[in-house]
Amino acid sequence: MSIPLYVLLFVYGVAVIIFIIFFAVNIYHIVATGTFTYAATVITTVVIALSIAVLVLTVILLRDTQWSQMVTLWGSSSGLNVGF
Amino acid sequence: MTHLAEIIRKQKGEETVLSLRRHWVTFFPTVGLFLVLGFFPVAAYILIINEFAFMQDVFWYPVAVLSASMYYLFLLVFFFGQFIDYHLDMWIVTSERIVDVNQKALFSRIVTELHLDFIQDVTSESHGFFAHVFNYGEVNVHSSGPLQRIEFRNVPAPHNVRNILIQLIADDKRRHVAFNSTSSQAQFPGSSI
Numbered sequence: 001m002s003i004p005l006y007v008l009l010f011v012y013g014v015a016v017i018i019f020i021i022f023f024a025v026n027i028y029h030i031v032a033t034g035t036f037t038y039a040a041t042v043i044t045t046v047v048i049a050l051s052i053a054v055l056v057l058t059v060i061l062l063r064d065t066q067w068s069q070m071v072t073l074w075g076s077s078s079g080l081n082v083g084f
Numbered sequence: 085m086t087h088l089a090e091i092i093r094k095q096k097g098e099e100t101v102l103s104l105r106r107h108w109v110t111f112f113p114t115v116g117l118f119l120v121l122g123f124f125p126v127a128a129y130i131l132i133i134n135e136f137a138f139m140q141d142v143f144w145y146p147v148a149v150l151s152a153s154m155y156y157l158f159l160l161v162f163f164f165g166q167f168i169d170y171h172l173d174m175w176i177v178t179s180e181r182i183v184d185v186n187q188k189a190l191f192s193r194i195v196t197e198l199h200l201d202f203i204q205d206v207t208s209e210s211h212g213f214f215a216h217v218f219n220y221g222e223v224n225v226h227s228s229g230p231l232q233r234i235e236f237r238n239v240p241a242p243h244n245v246r247n248i249l250i251q252l253i254a255d256d257k258r259r260h261v262a263f264n265s266t267s268s269q270a271q272f273p274g275s276s277i
């Protein structure tokens with residue numbers, strides 16, 4: 001069976017969406033309870049900065065990837081054989 | 085989600101005396117844990133990069149990068165959740181009540197209220213080297229009502245908190261005695277009771 005490599009991006013996209021949902025829920029907790037403090041602001045800023053850094057680094061590291069390549073998971077077929 | 089002001093709902097003349105959270109140093113073990121967990125993908129990379137050629141593979145390389153990226157994103161969001169859990173645990177002491185806001189989980193919160201009238205005794209404790217150095221500990225408030233106890237966990241200056249609570253209880257009793265005396269005199273003028 002062969003799949004295009006960009007299938008991995010769909011899985012990653014779902015993970016990012018789940019991350020955004022949970023992150024938004026956490027922000028909502030702070031906003032809705034009115035518990036703005038210096039510590040909350042600092043931690044929120046740090047988490048946002050680190051999240052953006054992770055996403056940017058991911059893009060940089062995968063910049064040269066040929067996502068349209070076909071990957072063979074099992075069986076003999078054209079494309080890359082990943083050896084399962 | 086309820087705003088803090090709605091949780092407390094101060095009555096007329098009621099003032100907030102203390103607003104306490106757990107001491108910031110008690111959050112450090114959580115920070116340390118997440119720093120250690122954050123090192124795992126780096127350690128895995130150091131171990132694997134020199135041993136297996138598949139890290140250069142056109143399939144396994146993006147899998148490894150995307151997996152590490154997802155791992156770090158979920159680590160960050162869980163760390164943020166732990167901070168929210170720490171941040172939303174609060175004890176508010178007013179001139180009339182103690183309000184204990186206990187954030188059990190992201191979608192679970194318990195709010196307990198105890199009027200100063202029902203407090204029987206207050207004890208403060210501080211155990212351990214770090215607790216003494218950074219001056220934090222527990223304050224246990226025992227009640228004569230159905231609610232047995234409220235515990236202030238890892239709050240700064242627990243002995244000061246105990247002193248403030250005792251003073252507030254005494255002030256509250258004095259106010260109630262003065263009010264009852266005024267009420268009985270208004271109801272029964274000239275009475276010596």
